[in-house]
Amino acid sequence: QQQVKQSPQSLIVQKGGISIINCAYENTAFDYFPWYQQFPGKGPALLIAIRPDVSEKKEGRFTISFNKSAKQFSLHIMDSQPGDSATYFCAASTTGNTPLVFGKGTRLSVIA
């Protein structure tokens, strides 16, 4: 049973456009929602994270939108650049001794 469902699997966006990746979760006990970015040949790196007490968090061009009632959260990349081309993973966990559960990833390609 997949606890975090991520879509789309792949995404192609024009340079300067907005990239949007969506995730849905099932476990209402989840209270920590990070996004990781992975470049080829590298391990995933934390990009931005949110807790359910806020509906939005912004860091530079990256924004997480969180909808607790719908059990969904999304990553928006504004003014997408070719350097943003990578695989993005959403994840979720509960506070305490539980592991992060990851979505299956979205391969983003930003083309000029």
Add this chain to the structure above:
Amino acid sequence: KAGVTQTPRYLIKTRGQQVTLSCSPISGHRSVSWYQQTPGQGLQFLFEYFSETQRNKGNFPGRFSGRQFSNSRSEMNVSTLELGDSALYLCASSPFGGAGANVLTFGAGSRLTVL
């Protein structure tokens, strides 16, 4: 500050063999988690160690095992390798136990190919 170091980076084994992968966490980090990454399944949690104790275990067969040493370095072992074990094995460290509530810093991974 050195990151998470995983060795070897690449290895090729044949079915039935066993393999040991090593992970050196960031200095001062006491929690080490292992994930298996495959194209079809994404990142799947294997286990987490904190202060030499396994705190969490994912849904993998007993062929997958791990341990952590007193210096927080960790190893994972896969015995009786199967073709389906071909994957990128990622190690991540965090300062405290309960890795889910903390920032995980991943290594670059060990790419295992089973022939």
